[in-house]
Amino acid sequence: MTGVSTLLSVHDVDVHYGQICAVRGASLDVAEGEVVTLIGANGAGKSSLINAICRLRPCGEGHIRFRGQDLRALRADELPGLGLVQVPEGRRVFGRLTVMENLRLGAFCRKAARDELETDLAAVLDLFPRLAERRDQAAGTLSGGEQQMLAIGRGLMAKPAMLLLDEPSMGLAPRIIDVIYGAIAAIAAKGVSLLIVEQNAFLALELARRAFVMEAGTITLSGPAASLVDDERVRAAYLG
Amino acid sequence: MVRDMRGAAPHSLVLKAGLIGGLVGVYVVAVGVFAAFAARPVVAQSLSLGQIMLLSIALTVGWSAADARQGRSGGLAAAALAGVLAGLVYAGVLLMAREAKLQAMFVALTPAALNTGLFGRTGLAALVAAALIAGLAALGGGLVRQMPAPARRTLLAVAIAVLVGALLRDLWISFFANLLGGRWWVSTIYTGNGLSWTGTGVAVAAGLAWQALRMLGRREAGARSTSLIGIALLLAAAILIPYFTNAFVAQVMLLVGLYALMGTGLNIELGLAGLLDLGFVAFFAIGAYVTALLTADSPLAIAHLSFWEALPIATLCAAAGGFVFGLPVLRVRGDYLALATLGLGEIVRLLVVSDMSAPVIGGAQGIVGIPRPDLAGTPMVSQLSLYYLTLVLTCLVALAGWRLQHSPVGRAWAAAREDEDVAATLGIDLVRSKLRAYVLGAAFAGVAGALFATTLGSIFPQSFKLDVSINVLALLVVGGLGSLPGVFVGSLILIGLPEFLREFGEYRYLFYGFLLILVMRVRPQGLWPDPLQARTS
Numbered sequence A: 001m002t003g004v005s006t007l008l009s010v011h012d013v014d015v016h017y018g019q020i021c022a023v024r025g026a027s028l029d030v031a032e033g034e035v036v037t038l039i040g041a042n043g044a045g046k047s048s049l050i051n052a053i054c055r056l057r058p059c060g061e062g063h064i065r066f067r068g069q070d071l072r073a074l075r076a077d078e079l080p081g082l083g084l085v086q087v088p089e090g091r092r093v094f095g096r097l098t099v100m101e102n103l104r105l106g107a108f109c110r111k112a113a114r115d116e117l118e119t120d121l122a123a124v125l126d127l128f129p130r131l132a133e134r135r136d137q138a139a140g141t142l143s144g145g146e147q148q149m150l151a152i153g154r155g156l157m158a159k160p161a162m163l164l165l166d167e168p169s170m171g172l173a174p175r176i177i178d179v180i181y182g183a184i185a186a187i188a189a190k191g192v193s194l195l196i197v198e199q200n201a202f203l204a205l206e207l208a209r210r211a212f213v214m215e216a217g218t219i220t221l222s223g224p225a226a227s228l229v230d231d232e233r234v235r236a237a238y239l240g
Numbered sequence B: 001m002v003r004d005m006r007g008a009a010p011h012s013l014v015l016k017a018g019l020i021g022g023l024v025g026v027y028v029v030a031v032g033v034f035a036a037f038a039a040r041p042v043v044a045q046s047l048s049l050g051q052i053m054l055l056s057i058a059l060t061v062g063w064s065a066a067d068a069r070q071g072r073s074g075g076l077a078a079a080a081l082a083g084v085l086a087g088l089v090y091a092g093v094l095l096m097a098r099e100a101k102l103q104a105m106f107v108a109l110t111p112a113a114l115n116t117g118l119f120g121r122t123g124l125a126a127l128v129a130a131a132l133i134a135g136l137a138a139l140g141g142g143l144v145r146q147m148p149a150p151a152r153r154t155l156l157a158v159a160i161a162v163l164v165g166a167l168l169r170d171l172w173i174s175f176f177a178n179l180l181g182g183r184w185w186v187s188t189i190y191t192g193n194g195l196s197w198t199g200t201g202v203a204v205a206a207g208l209a210w211q212a213l214r215m216l217g218r219r220e221a222g223a224r225s226t227s228l229i230g231i232a233l234l235l236a237a238a239i240l241i242p243y244f245t246n247a248f249v250a251q252v253m254l255l256v257g258l259y260a261l262m263g264t265g266l267n268i269e270l271g272l273a274g275l276l277d278l279g280f281v282a283f284f285a286i287g288a289y290v291t292a293l294l295t296a297d298s299p300l301a302i303a304h305l306s307f308w309e310a311l312p313i314a315t316l317c318a319a320a321g322g323f324v325f326g327l328p329v330l331r332v333r334g335d336y337l338a339l340a341t342l343g344l345g346e347i348v349r350l351l352v353v354s355d356m357s358a359p360v361i362g363g364a365q366g367i368v369g370i371p372r373p374d375l376a377g378t379p380m381v382s383q384l385s386l387y388y389l390t391l392v393l394t395c396l397v398a399l400a401g402w403r404l405q406h407s408p409v410g411r412a413w414a415a416a417r418e419d420e421d422v423a424a425t426l427g428i429d430l431v432r433s434k435l436r437a438y439v440l441g442a443a444f445a446g447v448a449g450a451l452f453a454t455t456l457g458s459i460f461p462q463s464f465k466l467d468v469s470i471n472v473l474a475l476l477v478v479g480g481l482g483s484l485p486g487v488f489v490g491s492l493i494l495i496g497l498p499e500f501l502r503e504f505g506e507y508r509y510l511f512y513g514f515l516l517i518l519v520m521r522v523r524p525q526g527l528w529p530d531p532l533q534a535r536t537s
Helices: A046-053 A076-082 A099-109 A114-127 A129-133 A144-156 A174-189 A201-207 A225-230 A232-239 B010-030 B033-038 B049-065 B068-100 B111-117 B123-146 B149-167 B169-180 B197-220 B223-244 B247-272 B281-295 B307-329 B335-353 B383-405 B408-418 B420-425 B430-456 B466-479 B484-500 B502-522 B531-536
Strands: A006-017 A020-031 A035-040 A063-066 A084-087 A162-166 A193-198 A210-215 A218-224 B041-043
Touching (some): A006 A046, A006 A193, A020 A035, A020 A046, A020 A193, A020 A218, A035 A201, A046 A162, A046 A193, A076 A084, A076 A099, A076 B420, A084 A144, A099 A114, A099 A144, A099 B408, A114 A144, A114 A174, A174 A201, A193 A201, A201 A225, A218 A225, A225 A232, B010 B049, B010 B111, B033 B049, B033 B502, B041 B149, B049 B068, B049 B123, B049 B149, B068 B123, B149 B169, B169 B223, B223 B383, B223 B484, B247 B408, B247 B430, B247 B466, B281 B307, B281 B335, B281 B430, B281 B466, B307 B335, B307 B430, B335 B466, B383 B408, B383 B430, B383 B484, B408 B420, B408 B430, B420 B430, B466 B484, B466 B502, B484 B502
Parallel strands (some): A035 A210, A162 A193
Antiparallel strands (some): A006 A020, A006 A063
């Protein structure tokens, strides 16, 4: 715990799917401006935990606080207004809308003036020049990497204090992953807190300051990312 | 077109296409469609609608049999063979039917119908004639399939132009007689009920010109300006055609306009927000009854307002109905919503006919004596003026729909339609967003209901049945979900065309059904799709 500057704190959270317990007693925290990664194998419960934080899944015990406010009393659509925005797994962009429409939807939660929105749009298109080339194209016709860029850009349009990135490298070619992670690093450099959920542990550990390792629904390891890269168990399980 | 046959081996494909085609031909004759359509000449007294129907069956047989895997000539041979087979099956069964005197079972199998169906021949001559004609038509179908796409499209445009020119004869005569100020040309273009050879030439030229314009437009201008030109043409036709024709056309167009108005409302719910609402007629009924109660010269009336004063109240009442009903049901997802709204439609209809509500809203007797709207002190009595009122209101509603579609509200609908979870994580309140679409759709249905009441002058519960909801849904799908010009085109074709084809009696609904299937099969994105949706679906 980093005391007063803690942005997101998750304490002792359970997530159930009927009888099946996907997450048990998970706790993690992210400080203001910090990059944290949650790594774990497929099916470890990472996405369930993220969805519980975003209020897309009900959770049992424990508390989830963002800037001290208990998220469990809120609905999913109230979170972006607080500055907590999810970039969903599997690049879920709105395929039948154009790139620009997708981006503008990201700003739905803001009551921003027109010029301000245009400035932010320009900033996102600056970060991802590929999107600028495809601005009036239906998002469903983009390549996988471009869709991931769009999903991240859409999240940025909400002007988040914190982004939850769910598997940003999933299913992408290494060259594209480098581009995506370059952009993520640039976002972090601007002071946006990040919680990156990854199977691709190496990249995430390189960028993050701290890391949590999830196995079979529980968080089994946590600590500075640099020390986890060297941890035998992590190496054996995720880095090969 | 017949995709499920593609996997079959060539010879079984020929067999299948031939048998099915022959039996479809027999069916068409046996149920009487052929007889009804054979009485309608299309080209120069020598080609009737019935014959065209049989020929297109043979054409389809050839199309299906001409499998690409057999190469060019192999495909053509297969097509011709399948056509010959279809012709033999067709003529063989009909010849047997003539011998067996089946008229007791199939009333439509009159000797006269059989005679026309068999080209006035008997025995072997009939078999040979049918096999020859079907074989040639099927060969044509095979050729069409092997044509490059632009040629095929041109051919289709020409065929449609000839059919539209012949079948909507009265409409064209009335339109051009008023436009040109005379009927001297009628006997050149038409002979009897069908086109003359000159008229056919004119129709072919019109089809070619239309196709050339379309191709030119697609090449020279971007998709956006093409669709703008298209909308301008559509609007010009909507304004001019009823003006230059007659009261019947204006009356049909009034109905088309009313359905287009409702379609625009349902388009917001279904096309933009993805809410499958089968109880749409309920809000149409609310709008109509509120208008009737507020304006009618009847003992049931509760006020004597003018139409213009009643219209906003009726709209608000329909919107309020949408809000009250939408609040509980919009929490359910997908298919359940369709069922819940279906229930609402039935509830409203049963309430309206029930004895309980009869003292208030007239029960089965309905409400009569609803005045026409006034324009500058004079009541709008002509069908044409009422049509223009409908057109203006439809355009206003369409404009509102278009503005909404491209606003944050419309984008939120689209987002929730595509992916509810992601939409929520972007800050979109799903229930609120859906409720907004539902209430707006209900309000627009209320406007249509108010217009319906004032144009008919009296309303009865039978007018507010489930088929209204289904018709509106069907015209949206045929026109292209989410597309505003599509709403007009769908309404024109599904609501207007059957009215213009009244001479075919109940068979005109055959057009309706056939068109629905054809559009879903060949152009599932609709006749005039939203450009973006067309590209990704």
